[in-house]
Amino acid sequence: MKAYGFIHTHSEYSLKDAPLKLADIVKEAKKMGATAIALTDHGTAAGWIEFYDLCKNEGIKPILGVEAYIRSETNSRTHLILLAKNYTGYKEISQAISDSNENIERIADMDIPIMTKEILQKYLHGDNVIVTSACVSGVLSEILLSRKKIQEQVDSIKKKMDDYYSPYDTGYLKNKELVSSLDTEIAKLTAKKEKLEIIAKRNFREQKKSLSIYKKEDLSLYEERKKQLEKEEQETKEAKKSVSEIKKQIQNKKRSRTLINGRCKDAEKKQQKYIEAEAEICKLTKKLTTEEGAIQKVKKEISWYTSFLGESFYIELQNHGLAEEAYVMPILASIAKEMKIPLVASNDVHILRKEDADIRQFIRSLRFKKYEEIGIADKELYMKDDKELSNALLKILPKDAVLKAMKGIKNICDSCNLVIPDTKHYPRYRDGNGNIVADSAALLRKKTLEGIPQRYPDGMDDERTKQMEYELNIIINMGYADYLLIVADYVNYAKEYSKKIGKGIGYGVGPGRGSGAGCIVNYLLGITDVEPVTYGLLFQRFLNPERVSMPDIDVDFSEEVREATIDYCRRKYGIISVAGIRTVGTQQGKMVVRNAARFLGWKYPDEKEKYQQLGSAIASAITSSVNKEIDEIRKEFSDSLSENILSIATRAEGIANSFGVHAAGVIIGDGQPLKEIIPLLYNTKKAQWVIQCDMNKGERMGCLKMDFLGLKNLDIMTNSIRLIYKRKGISIDLSNLPFEDVVFKEIFAKGNTGCVFQFESGGMKQMLVKFGPESFEDIILLVASYRPGPMQYIPDMIEIKHKRKKAEYIIPQLEDILGKTYGQCIYQEQLMDIFHKCAGFSLGKADLIRRFMSKKKEELFLKEKEPFLEGIIKKGASRKDAEKYWNELVEFAKYAFNKSHAAAYAVISYQTAYLKYHYPIEYMCGVLICAKIEKLPVYLYECKKCNVQVEAPDINLSEEDFFIKNNKIYFGLSKIKGVGEAGKIIIEERKNGKFVSFADFLLRVNIDIGK
Ligand SMILES: [Zn+2]
Ligand SMILES: [Zn+2]
Known part of the structure; x- marks a missing residue:
């Protein structure tokens, strides 16, 4: 072994x-x-x-x-x-x-x-x-085998030639001669027969008549003529006999001619094949070397490699x-x-x-489809x-x-002694001329400071200034200055681009996403739009100086700007430095079951149908109960056909079968061509270069991944604010909206949240009514807690919020941290704060413990239990309370949510609610424009609910898409199911005058109705 x-x-x-x-x-x-x-x-x-x-x-x-x-x-x-x-x-x-x-x-x-x-x-x-x-299909074997293959082809053709006739075959030539001599003989006989037939057909009636006259008048002449007649009659008799004989002869000759000629024809066909085979051999032998020749070729090939x-x-x-x-x-x-x-x-x-x-044979069969x-x-x-x-x-x-x-x-x-060095290949920021900026740290500081007047028109207070300085130091020391500059650069490009295509109006980039919103430097650079200090968002959640970690700035883009922004990066950092990320598709669930059934059908073609029906049945049994264990399904389908299908399917499940492209991730290299760092793959379907490893391995190879995510709500809002500007001349700055009580009261607290980001579900609406949110903090809280798990705390929070119940805190400091979430620990940031402020841990350490807890690395976080208890007891808690609280925290940690992410998404919730409240017709029109056709009924119903009138499509009024006229939304022609692109054609033709009748329409518009 x-x-x-x-x-x-x-x-x-x-x-x-x-x-x-x-x-x-x-x-x-x-x-x-x-x-x-x-x-x-x-x-x-x-x-x-x-x-x-x-x-x-x-x-x-x-x-x-x-x-x-x-x-x-x-x-x-x-x-x-x-x-x-x-x-x-x-x-x-x-x-x-x-x-x-x-x-x-x-x-x-x-x-x-x-x-x-x-x-x-x-x-x-x-x-x-x-x-x-390599193998038998390798570069050298191929030379020998292709020669051998040719030799074998030649041999097999030669063998077949045994059955063919050579055109020089003597038997054929003799037969051919025979046929032609038979032809001559038949012709001769036929000519003879024809002559004799004339004789045989003679009749003597007239002559006999005149003979009887001669008998009466001239006896001597009569005698002479009589003899003559008898002779001629004799001749005719004989001719008749000869004709019938010759006929027989001709028939016999013709019969043998047919036979021999048939043989000739047959031979001629085989001769044709013979000639073709000769030509094929001639062609092959030109390519064919001797084995020695092929060996020489192999040697030449080897020399090329050794050279x-x-x-x-x-x-x-x-x-x-x-x-x-x-x-x-x-x-x-x-x-x-x-x-x-x-x-x-x-x-x-x-x-x-x-x-x-x-x-292996199973997956290969799928490949070759047999x-x-x-x-x-x-x-x-x-x-x-x-x-x-x-x-x-x-x-x-x-x-x-x-x-x-x-x-x-x-x-x-x-x-072979490969060591892959732990080199970082973080992207380097380039200026407008495409040059790498030498002192990116200084530039980051400069750009951050430049953001102050816009973000804090009244100046930045000490707390925030200190925070900014702290963050800048860490970002720069950890080597992420270039990274932040790059993200800020493309985010600002996307914002500008969105405005450019919307004649000054557009909202192409979301307010933030993920932990990046916890960083005040991101806020000052314009990467995020949430003020982190106000909402207690923690920088350490984004970048932890006590843990070597990659920061992760995910950015949401409207579809309108996403591709253009990635293109901008390609232009700026070079095509050799920008690539997507490979994903792997695997044999999964019902598909692998269906494939197993297909494969067995191929294997046992007689039972093909049975297998296929059974495969479909098992496949739907699996999907109808996603969590059903395979053993349970086995019990249900225990005949041997099903056993076969399941045996193959279970063993093949999870095997890779295709490469795809990560939906959002983009790697920007450090200027060294990416293909030197990680092999690249060209995905033909997406027409895109991607790194051949996955996201995690890309980061492990020292590359930074940036997420360019598409978020449709940004397209909806962009459409809405463009309509508002067009109709009312009001330019709305979504990144700087005031929080208005009326929006909380009328939209959120009333559960009036159809088409409001993150608050659309029926359950959410009911909960909103009970909860009655009054502030942005409440909105963040609901975004974070309306999920399986933390949802169980909501009833308690409602009770406390409405003062029907009192929150209990084992030490007063906890109230500062948990007051805004009505006594519950909902956010990861709160968990970190508790460790930091109540038990004296550093925020970095607190972030580490939080990670251990959520990843269930028990032995690691249990080590922190005693120091935690000591810390909190020092602040005044009893040991018993402290122990109890520790256990509660362990429970909370399972569900704790990233507040930075919740806050950034709550901003979008508020923005959509704001637009819906103040500009319902423009907002709903934006929603309808971006909606998939199958979702239209839901949104049309929502329009009705907020008193926005939508007119049915009008062939003479409707535009291609939804639009507003006379305070009503008109249905877009292209949004009628089945019309699609034809809408454009109708509108184009309408420029030549209104349609006056259906007949007029049919005559003027060339639409293939069948389609
Ligand atoms: Zn091979
Ligand atoms: Zn191989």
Whole structure:
């Protein structure tokens, strides 16, 4: 069970070819005592970083590599293994893989990146990458096999030619002669027959009549004529006989002619085939070299590789029992011996154990859309130990070659020593000219200070000034000055852009999102619109100096500006520095069940229908009760067909089957091309470059992720304020709205919150009426607490708010912290405050403990229990109360919500409520414009509820979209179900005059009604 190492391994990221999870590969390798293991997925490095970390954790050396697809001279797709020896090699392969994504071929619904020799030569320098000749589809095997394939084709054609006729065949020529001589004879006979027929057809009636006259008048003449007549009659009689004989002869000759001619025709067809086959052989033999010729070609190919790789080029030997391997591998081994090329043995690992071959076959069948039989070789693609591997090779190779190849494994494993450095690749801010700003810290300070007059027209107080200074220091010391400058830059670009396309009016960026709202510097830079000190939002929740953490500024954009803003970043930071993030789609739930049924249908075509019906039934059983355990479903469907489906589905669930693009995440690099840091993938569907690892691994590689999220409410509000400006000339600054009691009273407290952000649900509306929010703090509280979990505290809060119950605090300081949430601990910030103000912890430490509690790292937060109790007892609590309170906090911590996020979203809630209250017609028109057609009935009902009149569509009045006229909203033509784009055509034609009748409409507008 011992293996020194593995140099050729495929994971699930070899999409639809291998079912292996990275963790399982590493675990198995560890179990087998391997020192090193390579990951060589087909054309991709999607598993690299995850694999690297998993190996490091298990104490196995990771070798990062790829089995690239490479075009051969005969234009087939061959394989080549690249393995990184060190970090330079990592970067070389990373760039080569990225560039291969510029040559994507679409095969069996999959994107196949094609590596070229030019790419290899461009990036592989010196001694940093080991290249091996890969499998039986590899670069060298292909030359020998394509020759062999041609030879086999020639041989098979030659064999078929035995059945064909050569045009020079003597039998055919004789027959052909025979036919023509028969033709002559038939013609001759026919001519003769025709002549005789004339004689045979003669009749002698007239002559006999005149003979009787002669008898009376001239006897001598009579005698003469009589003799003459008798002679002629005799002749005719004989002619008749001859004609019938000749007819028979002709018939016989014709019969034999038909027979022989048929043989000739048949032969001619086979001759045609013969000629074609001759031409095909001629064509093939032109391509066909001798085996020796092919060997020379292989040697030439090897020399090409060694010319720039030297001893880093290996010939890889494999044997999985394929006839092709038995032919190719011994030849390659002897060439290696002759040319002194190092050998390496490998098994083409696609599965852990023999028994897993059926799951691999399942995913491969999905790829090729037909049942893929399990061949003998398919069962051999498992992780073999050294003994199994060398035994397999010995079946087809001489002992010395096998020994050398096994030693090759050790050589490669020992010479690959990749260490990925922990370098940060944080983006660098660039000025308007595209130059990196040297002193970004100074610039950040300058820009932050510049924001003061706008945010605090009356000047900033001491508390806030101190907070700003504190934050600036931490941000700068932790190295995030550039990051904040970049975010501020694109946020401001998006705001300007939104205004630009709306003739000065637009609201393209949300007030904030996530923990970023807790940072006053963000507020001063214009990244967020919530004043953090007022609402007790904590900076440490955003950036904790006691924890090396990535800050996370997520920004919401209107759809109108989102793409344009990402484009702006591409322009500014360079296409080589900006990329999206890869996601992975997996075999899941009902889909995998349906696929399993499909696969079994292919496997047992006779029972196809049965499987398919059953698959659908099981699939819907799973979806109808999402939490139903698979065991329960098993009980329900316990016949053997269902067993089969479920067995495959459960084992295949969770296996990767496609790569996608993260909806919002964007990486901006530090100026060094991203493809040197992480391999890039080109997603053809989205036409976008993405990093080949996921979000977390991207951050682990030192990159900063920025979220560009789309939020439709921003489009709604933008539409509304543009309409308000157009109709009333009022320009509304949404980022600076006054909090008005009347909005809280009329919209929120009355539950009048249809179309109000975050407050739309029926349950929420009922709760609002009971709660009766009166302030912005109340709105934040409800955004944070109306969720499963903290919802249970709401009835208590209502009681306390309406003074029907009194909140109890074990020490008075708690009232300051929990008063605004009516005695409950709802926010993470409150939890941190309790630790900080009541128990004397630093805010950074408090943030750490909060994280331990929410992540249920019990042993870590339990360590803090005693210090907490001591701290709070010092403030005056009894030990018993303190203990009890600790337990309560542990409970609260499970649900505690990020107040920064709640506050920023509560701003949007207030903004939408404000617009709805003051400008209902414009607001609802904005809602309708942005609505999906299927949601229109809900919004139309909401219009009715707030007395906004919506007119039915009018062919002569309605615009393409909803619009306002005479204080009414007119239905948009394109928003009528089924009309869509045709609305545009109608409006275009209407410019030529109103439609006067339906007939007029039909005649003037060319719309395909069938569509
Ligand atoms: Zn291969
Ligand atoms: Zn392979």
